[in-house]
Amino acid sequence: MDLEYGQRYEDFRREVRTFLDKHKPKDSPGGISGIRRKKLVEWLSLQIDEGYWARTIPKEFGGYGAEPNLLETVIMDEEFNRAGVPRGMASQGASMLVPTLLEHGTDEQRQRWIGPTMRGEVMWCQGYSEPGSGSDLASLQTSAKEDGDDFIINGQKIWTSTADKSEMIFILVRTEPDAPKHGGISYILLPMDTQGIEVQPLRTMSGDLGDNSFNQVFFTDVRVPQANVVGKRGEGWRIANTTLKHERNSLNSNSEGTILKLMRLMERETTNGVPAMASPVFRDRLMKLQARSLAMKFHAMRMVTCSLKNENSGVAGLITKLRNCQLNFDISALAIDVMGELGALYEHTEYERDRGYWQSHSFFSLGLIIGGGTAQIQKNIISERGLGLPREPKPAKS
């Protein structure tokens, strides 16, 4: 066991720190809507030029072109975290589509989409879930019928995050209606302004129609060239599974910063003149959460080590999403409790603490428990793939 990174990596860390000291955006790093987009694109482009975003993506596809190096990634994440700014951008395009194109796309698709996606010029939404197909995604019904060199798409997607603000969508559709469930699906890219696509925003439980919007997307005779398929026709399920793997990896959110924020809140927040931190009950809950957070932090270090050594992490590698999402939800619950009745405040009401962060964080963490494979689906995966328990017997066909 050796937690030192060594000289070369410490030099790298210093470079990242110097970069952040100099260039870190003063207020927000921009956003996807309206004028904030321009600021976001500038900030992301600068990070790519300096090699702190799209670092290992080849230059010809708009990246920085460095060799993959896990420790560099860990250091960049640590330093950006410390500076309190996101590294790059957490988006479906960057975290799911780009890795998929790198693995399965044609050179033309890679050249056309990766650079603009990483720079934030093109936003993507993920069109997987349908009203009748969520956990059982492979049962999806949205159809794409062949018509010359094109497909004609009809159907509906739902829970599509940021569809109202995205230029593009990557979508799973059924192209081979006679093939078995998993074998008839294709993975297709298409512009959101294609004729026949209609987006209807859905207000989320957080009331949010902002950057985390939720939508339904309707497709009526939407024409898309067959060349927009990623990989082969009918292989969309396999390809989507690589994307889902990337989604799960990108959900390894780190709770250390949130615990620190909670500690500061507990020191400030008083009831009858007594700070929350002076309450043995709240303190005990805080310490419980801190232990869980530390365990997850060290667990991530262990998983990084497994990757570095090319070791199979086994069941230990399957539990991260389940435990982290629940932990984040529980952290916000304590924060809301220590604020007493004022913990209920929302929508920038007077007296709201930390600008309403905790109620939002609570809603958001609950969403992550469900999205990207629910907690129950995670437990199915852990027990069946991780522990080798027998699969559910298929019900007899009636």
Add this chain to the structure above:
Amino acid sequence: MDFGLSEDQLMLEETLRSFLADRVPIGRVRDLRNDDCPNNREIWRSLAELGMTGILIPEECGGSDLNLLDACLASQSIGYSVTPTPFVSSAVMVPTALRELEHPLISGWLAGIASGDIAFGIAVTETFSIREGAGIAIDQGELSGKAMMALDICSADLILLAIGSEHLAVIRADAPGLKKARLITTDATRCTSELILESVAPEIIFEDVGKTIARMLDAGRIALAADSLGACEAMIEQAVAYSKQRKQFDRLIGSFQAVKHMCAEMISELEPARSLVWYAAHSFDALPDEAPLMACHALAHVSEIGHEIASVATQVHGGIGWTDEHNVHFWFKRIGVGRSLLGGPGLLRERAAEIQGLAKSG
């Protein structure tokens, strides 16, 4: 950066686990509970032959001078097979303390632990919680008073004894004036006792060694966390194995989602806890400033998840899990009593808050 086990560490674990599976299987543990004290000296001696009792002892005293992480892997393996042996006390806490102290007798004692000729017991409960009017006082070089829940006394030759939280003494287990009474717990694989001292002449007293006591407690807590972690690991393995073999409603019970999810919950709690215990042990070896906090968190956290795992793994067994005839209760009780020793989760978390300046100490 390497946050993983070395080849040597994996081998140590493998060696000890297969030795214990072979030589101290659960049937033998079951027999040992009928003895006056389950800590059989033969087991202690064979652990010494394997080099386990000397892990934290300097080479010149016959030990291998390894790290607490190595000792924790051994402790975890011992917990895994619920072996009755004074490992946490005699092979972890006592060497940690004695190595920081100076006295001509110490090297002989350490050599005795490494060779298996000597086993220590330990009485330190009163450094963190005083009950039943316990406490030891020094009067003209002699010790009088009472110590509760002293560990591994019955099979010990010598006892390391805390006097308040600043002084330590070593006494002989057969010293005149010492009365020992075993305090039976639910866990038949461990030995806990009450000591009554009436003008006992110590072999030696070390004064003003508060730091050493604190560090010894940290080591003990981390090693005890490892013991419980190993017991949790074994319980989950048994629950998973049973669910792949027991049928109800014409199906393996492991194909019922309720059972699967019980198992998934258990393993998803165990694996991060393992990472926490590794880190705590490593901090003790390499990042001493972090160790007191990590020791508290490691033991408190493992005790919390252990409570759940011990219960759920037993439930997976159904009625047979609640019998004496089936063995799973040995692990349940090992985890349960481990939770009570060396502090308990509430006290440890309060200590964790104090260490970070979040609560007033005292």
